[in-house]
Amino acid sequence: MSLAASSRSVxxxxxxxxxxxxxxxxxxxxxxxxxxxxxxxxxxxIYAVFSSVCHxxxxxxxxxxxxxxxxxxxxxxxYAGFAAGLVLYPLxxxxxxxALPPARIFLLLxxxxxxxxxxxxxxVWVSPIGFRFATGLAWGTLxxxxxxxxxxxLLSTRNKxxxxxxxxxxxxxxxx
Amino acid sequence: xxxxxxxxxxxxxxxxxxxxxxxxxxxxxxxxxxxCLWIVGGAAMAAKLLSSKTPGILKPSDGAIVGALTGIxxxxxxxxxxxxxxxxxxxxxxxxxxxxxxxxxxxxxIDSLLERGSSFLSxxxxxxxxxxxxxxxxxxxxxGGIIGVSLFARKAAPPAPPTASGPSxxx
Numbered sequence: 001m002s003l004a005a006s007s008r009s010v011x012x013x014x015x016x017x018x019x020x021x022x023x024x025x026x027x028x029x030x031x032x033x034x035x036x037x038x039x040x041x042x043x044x045x046i047y048a049v050f051s052s053v054c055h056x057x058x059x060x061x062x063x064x065x066x067x068x069x070x071x072x073x074x075x076x077x078x079y080a081g082f083a084a085g086l087v088l089y090p091l092x093x094x095x096x097x098x099a100l101p102p103a104r105i106f107l108l109l110x111x112x113x114x115x116x117x118x119x120x121x122x123x124v125w126v127s128p129i130g131f132r133f134a135t136g137l138a139w140g141t142l143x144x145x146x147x148x149x150x151x152x153x154l155l156s157t158r159n160k161x162x163x164x165x166x167x168x169x170x171x172x173x174x175x176x
Numbered sequence: 177x178x179x180x181x182x183x184x185x186x187x188x189x190x191x192x193x194x195x196x197x198x199x200x201x202x203x204x205x206x207x208x209x210x211x212c213l214w215i216v217g218g219a220a221m222a223a224k225l226l227s228s229k230t231p232g233i234l235k236p237s238d239g240a241i242v243g244a245l246t247g248i249x250x251x252x253x254x255x256x257x258x259x260x261x262x263x264x265x266x267x268x269x270x271x272x273x274x275x276x277x278x279x280x281x282x283x284x285x286i287d288s289l290l291e292r293g294s295s296f297l298s299x300x301x302x303x304x305x306x307x308x309x310x311x312x313x314x315x316x317x318x319x320g321g322i323i324g325v326s327l328f329a330r331k332a333a334p335p336a337p338p339t340a341s342g343p344s345x346x347x
Contacts (some may be wrong), residue, residue, distance in 0.1 A: 048301065052309040053212055053316075100236060100326035121206055143319060150236035150322030157237045 009159070010152040017148055021083050028076065031083045034069030046070055060129060074117070077133035078123060081140020089144050093148070098149040113139045180244045182238050187225035188245030195246065196253025200261070205254075215250055215313045216320035219243035223324025235328040236322045243321020247313035254313075255306040 002133055035043035047056065051069040061068035062076060069076060093099070113135035121123045195218030199206045207213045223239045230238075 146322045150240045154237035
């Protein structure tokens with residue numbers, strides 16, 4: 001799929017995504033750190049924020065400073081994978097030719113996590129936390145290739161539309 | 177670029193409502209633990225629906241828009257459902273007291289659990305939860321919408337239907 005996104009908008013989206021990912025990952029560790037430092041109110045707020053995306057079952061979370069992280073092992077794997085994908089992005093894709101990953105790569109990296117999670121929820125098998133982290137990591141690595149590409153395409157499309165509108169306004173109309 | 181803007185709202189409303197319903201229901205909501213399955217999957221389905229209703233080729237930006245809208249709708253529905261299904265803490269406490277009078281032992285942290293559960297369902301927390309989940313679900317929806325475009329969208333525009341005057345129109 002060819003995209004109209006310019007190298008400049010891809011770079012801008014990439015840098016914003018990197019900043020957002022660093023903050024998000026830091027917040028995951030900040031919650032237990034605050035709890036350990038005797039700031040339960042602030043810690044509780046961060047745990048509450050992450051509760052909308054994760055079950056936060058303590059047995060399934062890695063522990064930091066004696067308290068569970070704000071998300072489970074699988075979610076941490078996804079976020080860590082996302083960060084790893086961002087590191088790989090310029091090497092694999094570059095900023096000048098954004099394109100979405102092929103469907104077979106998506107299926108290949110999604111399948112382990114999907115199967116692991118499904119059998120877990122159905123009570124067939126309870127996987128160890130390290131395995132959850134690993135399957136989440138594999139899936140998360142793929143996600144920046146979608147997000148950065150899609151958002152930069154959105155920005156680029158908007159810029160082009162805005163430029164076209166300006167051009168339309170400034171071009172004198174033909175008088176019949 | 178598509179000559180006409182796709183109709184984003186309809187697929188977002190339909191799929192977002194279903195995704196929000198599934199996210200807010202007990203047990204089914206558990207599947208959101210797989211990286212917001214209902215939201216990411218729902219946004220991908222919204223992109224599929226959008227693709228089937230749009231004559232041109234969808235771009236990743238179209239997926240991002242429909243996905244974000246789907247996520248916001250899902251967050252609204254899910255929060256309303258959570259508020260509607262909120263457990264009655266007082267009744268739960270009475271049942272526990274009754275069980276206790278029968279000699280059935282209660283977990284030591286039951287009071288703090290009940291208190292925590294009721295405080296998370298207060299109007300303030302629900303409103304905060306709505307804002308947080310709308311932001312997070314919108315982001316996850318963007319991701320799902322873009323994935324949906326890559327998986328389901330047409331790779332080439334369908335051939336134009338033949339006209340009465342023949343194919344020489346474009347010439």
